[in-house]
Amino acid sequence: xxxxxxxxxFLIFFIGWILYRLAIKKDLKKNLxxxxxxxxxxxxxxxxxxxxxQ
Numbered sequence: 693x694x695x696x697x698x699x700x701x702f703l704i705f706f707i708g709w710i711l712y713r714l715a716i717k718k719d720l721k722k723n724l725x726x727x728x729x730x731x732x733x734x735x736x737x738x739x740x741x742x743x744x745x746q
Contacts, residue, residue: 699737706730 710727713720720727 699741703734706734 713723
């Protein structure tokens with residue numbers, strides 16, 4: 693049961709990290725490589741969950 697909610701929690705943490713870097717630190721452009729890797733990771737897991745839960 694917890695396996696379904698953990699990716700949602702990590703997605704919320706990732707969005708929080710992006711907002712923190714965007715609004716408070718104001719250095720998101722320096723960390724764009726990490727943003728791209730995170731989005732790629734989320735996309736791959738989204739595909740895995742899509743095909744597993746069908």
